[in-house]
Amino acid sequence: MACYGGGHVQSLIPIAQALLERQDIELEVIGFTTARAAFERAGVPAAGYCCLLDETDQKWIDLARQYAPSAAHPDITDDENLAYHAIGLRDLAEDSGQTVALEQFEQLGRKCFMPQHSFERFLKRTCPNLVIASSSPRSELAMIKAAKRLKIESLAISDLFLQAEAEYICAPDYAENVSVLSGYVRDFLISKGCQSRIWVTGNPAFDSLAKARSEKLRRKRRSELGLQDTDSLVLWVCQSSAVSILGKPFANPVHILEMLQNLARQAPGTHILIRQHPNKKILDESQIGRALQPPSRWTIEDCLAACDCVLQETSTVGLQAALLGRPVVTINADGYPPYADLGLATDVPTIDAALDVLQHPTKPDLSRLGAPDIGRATDHVLKTIDGILENLPNIEAAE
Numbered sequence: 001m002a003c004y005g006g007g008h009v010q011s012l013i014p015i016a017q018a019l020l021e022r023q024d025i026e027l028e029v030i031g032f033t034t035a036r037a038a039f040e041r042a043g044v045p046a047a048g049y050c051c052l053l054d055e056t057d058q059k060w061i062d063l064a065r066q067y068a069p070s071a072a073h074p075d076i077t078d079d080e081n082l083a084y085h086a087i088g089l090r091d092l093a094e095d096s097g098q099t100v101a102l103e104q105f106e107q108l109g110r111k112c113f114m115p116q117h118s119f120e121r122f123l124k125r126t127c128p129n130l131v132i133a134s135s136s137p138r139s140e141l142a143m144i145k146a147a148k149r150l151k152i153e154s155l156a157i158s159d160l161f162l163q164a165e166a167e168y169i170c171a172p173d174y175a176e177n178v179s180v181l182s183g184y185v186r187d188f189l190i191s192k193g194c195q196s197r198i199w200v201t202g203n204p205a206f207d208s209l210a211k212a213r214s215e216k217l218r219r220k221r222r223s224e225l226g227l228q229d230t231d232s233l234v235l236w237v238c239q240s241s242a243v244s245i246l247g248k249p250f251a252n253p254v255h256i257l258e259m260l261q262n263l264a265r266q267a268p269g270t271h272i273l274i275r276q277h278p279n280k281k282i283l284d285e286s287q288i289g290r291a292l293q294p295p296s297r298w299t300i301e302d303c304l305a306a307c308d309c310v311l312q313e314t315s316t317v318g319l320q321a322a323l324l325g326r327p328v329v330t331i332n333a334d335g336y337p338p339y340a341d342l343g344l345a346t347d348v349p350t351i352d353a354a355l356d357v358l359q360h361p362t363k364p365d366l367s368r369l370g371a372p373d374i375g376r377a378t379d380h381v382l383k384t385i386d387g388i389l390e391n392l393p394n395i396e397a398a399e
Contacts, residue, residue, distance in 0.1 A: 001027060001028070002029070002031075002140060005035040008159065011204050013044060015157065017043065028047070032048070032049065048083065054121070060087070064085035067106075087115045116142040119143045119145075123143075131144065134156070155177040156175040158181065159205060178199070183371070212324055233273055234263065240282065248334075259355055261291070273303065274288055275300075304324055308327075309361045311358065313332065322339065322364040328361075328364060342368045
């Protein structure tokens with residue numbers, strides 16, 4: 001099992017935890033970048049890029065020491081950072097020679113890495129019956145491609161809508177099996193020519209949303225904020241950067257805050273809860289003023305249990321809110337992700353346009369998404385894994 005950090009590792013952690021409990025499965029986990037530390041914190045022993053190195057790689061480690069930038073996150077050790085770049089450079093050089101490899105790296109950075117050769121060597125050494133990875137590009141994609149070349153069965157566990165990932169997921173050298181969020185995503189992949197077996201399981205990272213349905217939790221969290229039963233709480237999910245993954249500039253957060261302050265003045269009993277990204281806050285205390293902030297111990301499930309409506313530009317939180325039936329308003333999302341297209345959110349073109357919509361928000365329509373009920377995705381993925389293993393040659397059926 002292998003994956004990157006962020007939301008990807010959160011989708012695989014529940015699967016890894018369940019598989020570790022089973023006597024009939026021997027699980028080896030590799031956490032790329034920040035995922036290794038995330039696995040370890042969740043009680044899942046995990047290796048990193050260093051496990052892909054062998055005695056012939058010292059030359060590439062020395063080369064990486066010259067060219068690799070410093071690790072971008074405290075969870076990434078210097079050894080892991082060097083191993084990542086050494087493996088990437090070695091694979092590039094195997095295909096194009098060292099000179100071209102360094103030119104590509106200087107031009108494109110880590111985006112040029114696709115260490116398929118390294119993963120082929122690793123898979124030949126470890127001989128797994130099944131490779132499980134998230135649907136990310138580069139390392140996970142390289143591992144899946146390597147498994148395909150070696151005729152090893154693979155399962156890609158995807159998390160969201162796969163708009164950007166569809167190009168390589170639908171290629172003939174991708175995983176034999178792909179688990180997806182919903183029926184909509186399955187149909188989207190089929191329309192793009194996906195040749196994998198597609199399993200609609202939901203996202204295991206969202207299983208914890210089930211607790212946010214608790215009325216007891218809702219009352220408790222709202223009481224902590226000092227809210228009355230009749231009060232309305234708008235959760236604003238702040239961005240952590242100036243531009244989106246597509247390179248589109250986000251709105252000025254100060255202007256969003258001013259609009260929300262106007263909303264609170266115009267609609268008595270309306271309160272604003274500001275959730276800034278845990279890795280990068282864009283507003284300081286003096287700017288936030290009388291708006292509420294969640295206590296540091298609160299999870300996103302706590303915030304969603306307490307709120308009545310969610311405002312955002314683009315965030316996975318919007319999908320989580322919609323799955324709980326909370327109205328979602330997005331600002332100039334323009335179809336990425338396709339929340340408004342699916343009836344999961346109301347998209348407005350400007351900040352000012354959100355003011356009226358937030359006073360009379362529309363509940364999401366989940367019918368077009370076609371997602372399984374929240375809370376069971378881990379079970380669905382585990383059943384998928386059992387089904388795959390049962391059909392492998394020379395493997396006894398998992399009990």
